[in-house]
Amino acid sequence: MLSEFKMPKEALIPVIGEVTDIRIDTPDVKTFRVVTPDGKKAFDHMPGQCAMLSVPGVGEAMFSITSSPTNTEYMEFSIKKCGCVTDWLHQMEVGQQITIRGPYGNAFPVDTAFAGKDMLFIAGGIGLAPLRSVINYCRHYRDRYGKIDIVYGSRSRADLVDYNEILTEWMTDDGINVHLTIDREEEGWDGHVGFVPNYVKELGFSTDKTAILCGPPIMIKFTLAGLQELGFAKEQVYTTLELRMKCGIGKCGRCNVGSKYVCKDGPVFRCDEIDELPDEY
Amino acid sequence: MRKCALANKNALLAAMAKTAKLYVPTDGADEKSRDVNSRLAGAYYAEWKDGAELSKKLNTTRSPKDFFFPQTENMMTFKMTGKKLEIFDTRREHENFILFGVKACDVRSFTVLDNVFLTDPVDSYYANRRAHGTIVSMACTKPAGTCFCRTFGIDAADPEGDVVCWEDAEWIYLTAKTEKGEKLMAALADVTEECADDAADAVKTLVNERLDKLPLADLKSDAFGGGKTDTFFNDPAWNELSEACLGCGTCTFVCPTCQCYDIKDFNTGREVIRFRCWDSCMYSDFTMMAHGTNRPNHVQRFRQRFMHKLVYYPENNGGLFSCVGCGRCLSRCPISMNIVKVMKKLGGNKNAE
Numbered sequence: 269m270l271s272e273f274k275m276p277k278e279a280l281i282p283v284i285g286e287v288t289d290i291r292i293d294t295p296d297v298k299t300f301r302v303v304t305p306d307g308k309k310a311f312d313h314m315p316g317q318c319a320m321l322s323v324p325g326v327g328e329a330m331f332s333i334t335s336s337p338t339n340t341e342y343m344e345f346s347i348k349k350c351g352c353v354t355d356w357l358h359q360m361e362v363g364q365q366i367t368i369r370g371p372y373g374n375a376f377p378v379d380t381a382f383a384g385k386d387m388l389f390i391a392g393g394i395g396l397a398p399l400r401s402v403i404n405y406c407r408h409y410r411d412r413y414g415k416i417d418i419v420y421g422s423r424s425r426a427d428l429v430d431y432n433e434i435l436t437e438w439m440t441d442d443g444i445n446v447h448l449t450i451d452r453e454e455e456g457w458d459g460h461v462g463f464v465p466n467y468v469k470e471l472g473f474s475t476d477k478t479a480i481l482c483g484p485p486i487m488i489k490f491t492l493a494g495l496q497e498l499g500f501a502k503e504q505v506y507t508t509l510e511l512r513m514k515c516g517i518g519k520c521g522r523c524n525v526g527s528k529y530v531c532k533d534g535p536v537f538r539c540d541e542i543d544e545l546p547d548e549y
Numbered sequence: 550m551r552k553c554a555l556a557n558k559n560a561l562l563a564a565m566a567k568t569a570k571l572y573v574p575t576d577g578a579d580e581k582s583r584d585v586n587s588r589l590a591g592a593y594y595a596e597w598k599d600g601a602e603l604s605k606k607l608n609t610t611r612s613p614k615d616f617f618f619p620q621t622e623n624m625m626t627f628k629m630t631g632k633k634l635e636i637f638d639t640r641r642e643h644e645n646f647i648l649f650g651v652k653a654c655d656v657r658s659f660t661v662l663d664n665v666f667l668t669d670p671v672d673s674y675y676a677n678r679r680a681h682g683t684i685v686s687m688a689c690t691k692p693a694g695t696c697f698c699r700t701f702g703i704d705a706a707d708p709e710g711d712v713v714c715w716e717d718a719e720w721i722y723l724t725a726k727t728e729k730g731e732k733l734m735a736a737l738a739d740v741t742e743e744c745a746d747d748a749a750d751a752v753k754t755l756v757n758e759r760l761d762k763l764p765l766a767d768l769k770s771d772a773f774g775g776g777k778t779d780t781f782f783n784d785p786a787w788n789e790l791s792e793a794c795l796g797c798g799t800c801t802f803v804c805p806t807c808q809c810y811d812i813k814d815f816n817t818g819r820e821v822i823r824f825r826c827w828d829s830c831m832y833s834d835f836t837m838m839a840h841g842t843n844r845p846n847h848v849q850r851f852r853q854r855f856m857h858k859l860v861y862y863p864e865n866n867g868g869l870f871s872c873v874g875c876g877r878c879l880s881r882c883p884i885s886m887n888i889v890k891v892m893k894k895l896g897g898n899k900n901a902e
């Protein structure tokens with residue numbers, strides 16, 4: 269054997285994560301709190317980055333780390349039930365050990381391009397997951413950012429993820445405006461009713477803001493068009509792309525679009541950067 | 550440079566086999582064999598046995614990428630007891646081995662794979678095998694009609710490798726090109742003798758003359774490369790080119806540079822084995838997600854394979870193409886589609902003369 273050979277660290281081998289809290293957010297979204305078996309945060313990350321969670325024997329899947337990096341105790345994941353891994357995660361109980369590896373991908377430029385800016389966050393449904401990390405990061409370093417507007421919509425009130433935190437923390441903060449909307453009229457809901465793209469246009473934001481958009485592809489498409497109508501340039505708007513992923517480190521080829529790998533060069537892109545990609549995302 | 554009489558080739562290989570496990574190109578077609586590979590008609594790499602006949606075929610049916618990036622490979626195991634989980638790192642240091650008779654195109658394919666697997670974060674499974682493998686390459690004295698390595702600047706007369714060999718009617722000439730190669734050459738001192746550094750020049754000239762006459766000798770690659778996405782992505786020719794493709798993935802599986810993989814779990818009942826296996830961007834479920842796939846039709850999947858080899862990969866790797874012109878996809882595709890047809894059709898008059 270080669271005496272000088274040293275086995276490198278392997279990114280694909282995960283560590284153990286223990287689920288210490290499960291919160292039911294909506295009929296199909298739960299938020300899981302994850303730490304290592306000795307009660308620590310598994311690794312550091314920046315807002316927008318993701319992690320691979322897995323249930324051995326069931327599979328591995330990529331999720332945005334929805335907690336803010338400023339939370340030094342644990343990580344949180346808001347997960348929508350939609351297949352093998354996510355079904356399994358939804359039926360497990362507190363104390364369950366799963367695997368975790370990461371962090372993967374780039375992050376929102378919170379300390380560079382976003383610094384000193386007025387921020388406009390726009391999310392639809394589970395799209396709040398990656399944004400929650402940025403929002404809470406901005407709230408933590410409040411003096412580094414200008415005014416903050418949050419537009420968040422979902423099908424119904426029951427489908428708003430993390431409604432409690434929105435009501436009791438975001439809405440009570442100074443300098444933060446939260447605009448909630450649901451798709452259809454509902455008894456007991458006196459807030460706005462209508463789709464996110466239309467609501468954004470109605471609200472008519474001033475164009476000196478930096479906007480971040482996350483949600484279903486169709487919502488992103490129409491909201492971006494709406495923002496452009498309001499006079500926003502694509503260079504001011506950020507979003508995340510979601511493609512099938514396996515390795516998370518730019519090697520398995522699955523998330524390749526043009527010369528970019530979304531797992532490594534993304535998931536965060538500025539909308540003008542997305543225009544440069546071949547139309548295949 | 551050193552040489553060894555062809556008559557003593559067995560002794561040369563025996564000396565190599567003394568230093569590490571030696572693999573050589575061997576002819577298959579042994580119908581009674583229990584090893585699937587050796588039942589096939591083509592050549593394949595098999596462990597050398599004393600007195601074994603080496604294949605005279607130009608190249609192996611499957612590329613030697615298996616040695617570094619096997620078709621399936623176990624990565625780790627898990628044990629679950631109640632809510633508790635254990636992770637076992639099953640990696641072990643790989644044994645030393647030598648690949649003998651690797652052709653210039655396949656040697657270059659290792660560089661193409663290195664750029665993917667050895668860049669940070671390093672793929673330790675690949676790095677482990679790569680660190681323990683020594684490549685002994687062989688100049689191609691009989692290149693085939695499907696060869697076009699020159700299109701990508703690969704020199705079949707003077708291949709890369711740890712040790713490079715040339716054969717004429719009497720001698721096999723050897724020279725080391727790397728430190729690993731020098732180590733191996735030192736172990737071969739007793740079965741080789743010193744010769745002039747230009748001893749293999751006549752073979753090189755012969756190979757070059759034959760390369761000049763190949764049917765694909767004029768195929769150019771300069772229309773392609775990084776930054777050409779817009780030039781080719783929306784070319785209507787993709788429709789016609791992909792029309793007959795079955796999406797069988799044969800081209801990706803025989804290709805020495807295709808590197809897409811899948812990660813899967815297998816529950817044995819006692820433990821869960823996480824393994825990886827080759828995958829293909831030609832498959833319809835490759836990019837399938839809950840809200841659909843970003844490449845719903847086959848034109849897009851077909852285009853992905855060739856755009857990756859000819860544009861995206863070079864863009865990320867200093868202009869290096871992710872095709873080495875080995876010709877395997879030319880002879881294996883059931884509908885006779887291949888990268889040469891794609892390059893001719895798309896490159897057309899965009900190639901410099």
Ligand SMILES: Cc1cc2nc3c(=O)[nH]c(=O)nc-3n(C[C@H](O)[C@H](O)[C@H](O)COP(=O)(O)OP(=O)(O)OC[C@H]3O[C@@H](n4cnc5c(N)ncnc54)[C@H](O)[C@@H]3O)c2cc1C
Pocket residue numbers: 318327328329330331332333346347348349350351352353354355394397398509510511512513535837838839840841
């Ligand atoms: C960068 C990134 C961030 C993500 N963040 C979150 C998040 O914060 N919260 C959340 O709930 N989900 C998130 N997802 C989606 C999540 O990865 C998928 O929902 C998950 O992989 C489905 O796995 P499953 O085993 O339950 O489904 P499967 O049983 O594998 O399949 C069910 C369906 O989901 C599809 N699918 C498989 N992998 C993906 C994938 N990566 N993305 C979308 N669909 C997929 C399958 O093709 C199938 O149609 C994210 C995905 C990416 C790529």
Ligand code: SF4
Pocket residue numbers: 793794795796797798799800801831881882883884885886887
């Ligand atoms: S090009 Fe040929 S070998 Fe490749 S997937 Fe299509 S039919 Fe199969």
Ligand code: SF4
Pocket residue numbers: 800803804805806807858871872873874875876877878879888
């Ligand atoms: S695309 Fe075809 S010719 Fe090129 S390296 Fe792969 S199998 Fe060989």
Ligand code: FES
Pocket residue numbers: 512513514515516517518519520521522523524529530531532
């Ligand atoms: S997930 Fe493997 S390359 Fe991006």
